[in-house]
Amino acid sequence: VLIGMPPFAYIVIGLLIASPTLFYVYKPRENAITNAKALTVFFGATVATLLIIQFIPFGKDHSNPPINGEPAWSSPRTRELMVNACFGCHSNEVEYPSYSNVAPISWAVQNHIDGGRSRVNYSEFATSPHGARNTLAVIKSGWMPASYYTRFGKHPEAKLTADELALLIRGITATDGLHR
Numbered sequence: 455v456l457i458g459m460p461p462f463a464y465i466v467i468g469l470l471i472a473s474p475t476l477f478y479v480y481k482p483r484e485n486a487i488t489n490a491k492a493l494t495v496f497f498g499a500t501v502a503t504l505l506i507i508q509f510i511p512f513g514k515d516h517s518n519p520p521i522n523g524e525p526a527w528s529s530p531r532t533r534e535l536m537v538n539a540c541f542g543c544h545s546n547e548v549e550y551p552s553y554s555n556v557a558p559i560s561w562a563v564q565n566h567i568d569g570g571r572s573r574v575n576y577s578e579f580a581t582s583p584h585g586a587r588n589t590l591a592v593i594k595s596g597w598m599p600a601s602y603y604t605r606f607g608k609h610p611e612a613k614l615t616a617d618e619l620a621l622l623i624r625g626i627t628a629t630d631g632l633h634r
Contacts, residue, residue, distance in 0.1 A: 463561050466510070470503035471496075504557075513560030516550040523580020525631050532625025535618055536576065538611040539599050540589075543570030546577035551608075566602075583631050590626045590633035593619075 474495045527533040541547050543566055554563040574585035592598045599612045614622060626632045 463507070463510075463512075463558055466507060467503055467558070470506065471499055474499040507557040510557055510561075513557065513562075513564035514555060516548075516554070518546045518548055519577075521546050521577040523578070524576055525579045525583075525586065525629050528625045528628035532622065532629060535614065535622040535625065539593075539614055539622070540612075541576065542599075542603065542609060542612065543567050544574050544576055546571075546575065566600075579631065586631050587634050590623065593626065594623060 477495075524533075527536070537545075537547070542549070548567055550563070554560050574589065575582065576586070579586060599609075603609055604613050
């Protein structure tokens with residue numbers, strides 16, 4: 455969950471968890487608290503942190519920008535396979551999962567989508583085709599879809615079979631602008 459969070463998230467979490475710890479460490483020893491009290495303070499700080507970070511708005515705006523042109527796909531099947539495997543991060547047609555409403559997961563999801571769109575956005579191909587020419591190489595290499603995207607049974611539609619992958623590679627090869 456912590457991978458891919460924006461830097462301010464680390465600062466917020468660090469401060470909210472570190473404060474009670476520092477208080478405990480530097481508290482005078484004649485009034486030392488017991489382990490049970492220390493655990494209560496620690497878990498209380500953790501729960502408070504999780505509640506407070508729900509009010510940080512980053513990652514909770516699930517709107518998609520308008521679509522202004524996709525590649526001229528070689529076939530409807532090629533587009534369907536691309537939608538299944540790539541459009542979850544590389545388009546303006548992202549369908550946000552229910553868990554993307556809870557911080558800090560929402561931060562990681564939004565960060566991944568922002569990163570994916572900045573590398574290549576198939577919904578803005580008409581005006582910004584940068585990065586799309588690497589599509590074939592990235593898919594052939596197995597880098598995409600990223601392993602974290604399909605881990606734990608998430609996004610099963612993105613796990614293409616060997617036949618689907620071969621079909622997708624042939625379709626990308628026949629689609630202008632998606633390979634060198």
